Amino acid sequence: MGSFIETKNITHHFGSTIALDDVSFTIGENELFGFIGPDGGGKTTLFRILTTLIIPDKGSAAIMGYDTVKEFRELRKEIGYMPGRFSLYQDLTVEENLKFYATIFGSTIEENYYLIKDIYSQIEPFRKRLAGRLSGGMKQKLALSCALIHKPSLLILDEPTTGVDAVSRAEFWEMLHRLRDEGITIVVSTPYMDEALRCDRIALIQNGHILDINTPENIRKRFTRRLYAASHPDKYKLLLALRDISCISSAFPFGESVHITLTDEASCDDVMNSLCANGIMGTVINDIEPGVEDTFLELMQK
Template sequence: MSISVQNISKSFKNKTALSDISFEVKEGELFGLIGPDGAGKTTLFRILTTLLIPNKGEATIANFDIIKDYKSIRNNVGYMPGRFSLYQDLTVEENLEFFATIFGTTIEENYDLIKDIYVQIEPFKKRRAGKLSGGMKQKLALSCALIHKPKVLFLDEPTTGVDPVSRKEFWEMLKRLQTKGITILVSTPYMDEAALCDRIALIQDGKILEIDTPREIVKHYPKTIYNVKAANMYLLIESLNIYKHKYSVYPFGEFVHYTDSRTNFNPEDLKLYLKTKNLKNISIEITQATIEDTFMELAK
């Protein structure tokens, strides 16, 4: 296994950040840690990259122990923290050269690994990092994390605050990196990005809720979900929440995802009820469960 985590726990004063976390990531796998802000993702990443020591449990990265072999881990992993942490007053080129020098290598030596990413920011190589757009900062940070050819790459919420086009490009880059044999552990609060991973772990309040492939996790959703829509979204949500047979009600884009507590649910009954609430243009259709639906169910 490229990453092995066994019973890791971490507390800060009276706050438990991680509780008995265990999972494994295979070599060359793109593994996603999926959960909202405050779920414990960043704390776990800092432990696995040897920046924090756990209260209990153990972990190995590329067969190196996170406590005993911390120096070896730092030489063999790439880490891209959630907040842009490069030197903002250095240029793109100077940042990359600096990180290459730290790891005793050169840009030229590992250029083949970062070429697909770097060519997109090369026209701005003389620009200071602090003056780059969000998407360009992201590409520079990834290039710096890869310049020493790491065995394992840790990416902590790499697409937060980045535009949709840059997000799509970033995940395409990760897929290409996978073909080069790099193991990737990525955290994200975006449920749509979870579907792009080989396997995912859903995390909430420092605990793992479930680990599986995105497809298998969605299969476990226990109920039929309906897309419900009406002319007045606010009134629709309010009306569904007070409906005596409702099981769950979640806004989902232009729809509301609704599940009913009855086994013999008839959508026409719900439509009649909504009409009594003065709702217009009502539509109710069966839809497929998503990872977000499954997460909300598991987190109850």
């Protein structure tokens, strides 16, 4: 299978700030590919280059063999884009927005309705409502419908789940999986590590650099050291105490517990003994599997 998206050495600046620094990657046809990383990492700039909206300072990108700079006209027909900020017409109704997007791509709502049916049917009862007056979850569904109505080959979604509650987010990811199964290639970004697991492959991106690209499973496996979760009712006290123990090589709070790695020769018993010596009793330490965020933290420190 040839590459569906291929970027070579993309570099882009905004003034003196470097947004993307020599970024190269390939994405295969029909992949659900995620860019995972914090705000300001370069995700949006990259998506704007892929969607032909900005021209990179250096390097090139090709999608389905079309160059994003020279062949942007052909390419735009193939792409559905949902920007991070709600960008539909607030003073048009739900239905008018959808019709508008279908029309500018020379299509009709009816032609590709099957593709958006699952999503659009949920907001259809409100089709006469102005888009600006929809709730966050409904805006998100409308934006996705508009990005899909011309039946694009590639769907690019910039942080589609930011600010959306957990139930709607779970439903949104289910929808993306169905669209991928319909044959659409999907590129999505998110600052949330837990959403990485829902992608076929992910790229960890930070400060304009790609730290790693792989399946979520292989990213987790890159974490080569043994990882433990230490928990105690007083998390803060535990964390401070762990920092003072010489055989601890890293200690990061992770929700209810503190994830720790040890120096080579140390064991959990050493940690327990040191904690007890410092008057911290009742700590529980378990061996755990690293997650994507553990790997991200490790890569960031290199």
